[in-house]
Amino acid sequence: MFFILNKLIILTIPLLPKFFVKIFANKYVAGIKTSEAIDIVKKLNQNNLSCTLDILGEHTKSKNESYAIANKYVDIFKQLGQNKLDCNISVKPSHIGSDVNIKVLSNNIKKLIDAAKKNNNFLRIDMEDSNLTDLSISIYRENFEKKSHIGIVLQAYLKRTEKDIENLDSFSNIRLCKGIYNEDKSISFKNPIDINKNYLKLLNKALEKNIYVGIATHDQKLIKSCLKIIESKKINKKNVEFQMLYGVPMDSTIKKLMSQNFKIRIYVPYGKNWYEYSIRRIKENPNISKYIIKNLFK
Numbered sequence: 586m587f588f589i590l591n592k593l594i595i596l597t598i599p600l601l602p603k604f605f606v607k608i609f610a611n612k613y614v615a616g617i618k619t620s621e622a623i624d625i626v627k628k629l630n631q632n633n634l635s636c637t638l639d640i641l642g643e644h645t646k647s648k649n650e651s652y653a654i655a656n657k658y659v660d661i662f663k664q665l666g667q668n669k670l671d672c673n674i675s676v677k678p679s680h681i682g683s684d685v686n687i688k689v690l691s692n693n694i695k696k697l698i699d700a701a702k703k704n705n706n707f708l709r710i711d712m713e714d715s716n717l718t719d720l721s722i723s724i725y726r727e728n729f730e731k732k733s734h735i736g737i738v739l740q741a742y743l744k745r746t747e748k749d750i751e752n753l754d755s756f757s758n759i760r761l762c763k764g765i766y767n768e769d770k771s772i773s774f775k776n777p778i779d780i781n782k783n784y785l786k787l788l789n790k791a792l793e794k795n796i797y798v799g800i801a802t803h804d805q806k807l808i809k810s811c812l813k814i815i816e817s818k819k820i821n822k823k824n825v826e827f828q829m830l831y832g833v834p835m836d837s838t839i840k841k842l843m844s845q846n847f848k849i850r851i852y853v854p855y856g857k858n859w860y861e862y863s864i865r866r867i868k869e870n871p872n873i874s875k876y877i878i879k880n881l882f883k
């Protein structure tokens with residue numbers, strides 16, 4: 586019964602009023618204001634979880650707005666430093682200027698790396714759809730001399746990623762995820778088994794190159810296989826971390842990983858553009874109907 590209910594909810598959820606979706610969005614989004622997100626980061630840090638903050642939004646069309654968003658991130662770096670929080674920043678290139686022009690994006694990235702450096706922090710460039718892969722990687726490489734302050738994301742569903750890892754310098758810093766965009770089958774693996782197989786191949790390759798890897802997945806089986814690789818290669822636990830999205834229930838996995846002394850980082854998104862992100866997360870939740878029913882009767 587829950588299977589049919591889940592399907593029904595997934596189909597109807599985009600038709601629901603925003604205030605209704607907000608009830609469920611609260612699970613996946615750390616508020617609208619920076620102060621709300623910082624409060625969540627403080628709580629997560631108190632539970633020994635590292636964080637990365639992301640202002641929700643993409644495809645900014647104006648130069649002024651792109652600069653304004655970058656300035657907001659600079660301010661967040663300052664606040665994270667002042668509050669001594671264990672939290673870095675993740676940013677989407679299209680949020681800070683790639684749709685305007687490369688110069689705007691490049692200026693903003695440089696500004697953010699400087700802010701990261703000043704505050705002894707770190708900037709991760711999120712990976713968007715395949716139209717932006719070359720640009721994102723090239724901007725990462727261009728700024729790599731400040732390597733302790735910048736990292737990139739690579740997606741296991743893209744066939745090109747193996748080559749991309751080969752071309753990265755040793756001691757680069759990547760987040761490895763499956764990938765969330767709908768890519769063409771000519772450039773991507775579509776079958777979940779193939780994606781997981783490639784994920785493990787890429788993890789092997791990256792670790793062999795002494796690349797720091799943020800293993801970003803909620804897939805229990807995949808996490809187990811990653812642990813086997815880390816163990817068999819005798820990888821120093823300081824060279825990897827596990828990353829998960831805020832709100833996805835992973836408590837027992839987190840506990841297990843922590844007991845093995847792995848670092849866990851929670852991706853904490855927030856901001857006024859919460860709606861689209863929440864819809865995506867809600868649709869991915871296999872227990873959506875149980876969750877909705879529980880919330881309705883709370």
Ligand SMILES: Cc1cc2nc3c(=O)[nH]c(=O)nc-3n(C[C@H](O)[C@H](O)[C@H](O)COP(=O)(O)OP(=O)(O)OC[C@H]3O[C@@H](n4cnc5c(N)ncnc54)[C@H](O)[C@@H]3O)c2cc1C
Nearest residue numbers: 711712762763764765801802803804828829830852866870
């Ligand atoms: C920290 C982090 C950063 C990311 N950054 C990027 C990025 O920059 N670019 C990009 O393309 N993608 C990014 N992603 C998304 C990623 O590519 C996947 O699309 C997403 O994580 C789902 O894949 P999965 O590896 O968790 O495995 P899946 O096989 O999709 O999920 C595994 C299991 O996780 C559980 N689960 C998943 N989602 C939910 C949910 N919403 N609620 C409850 N349970 C759930 C389910 O039990 C599911 O069976 C990121 C993911 C993480 C964790």
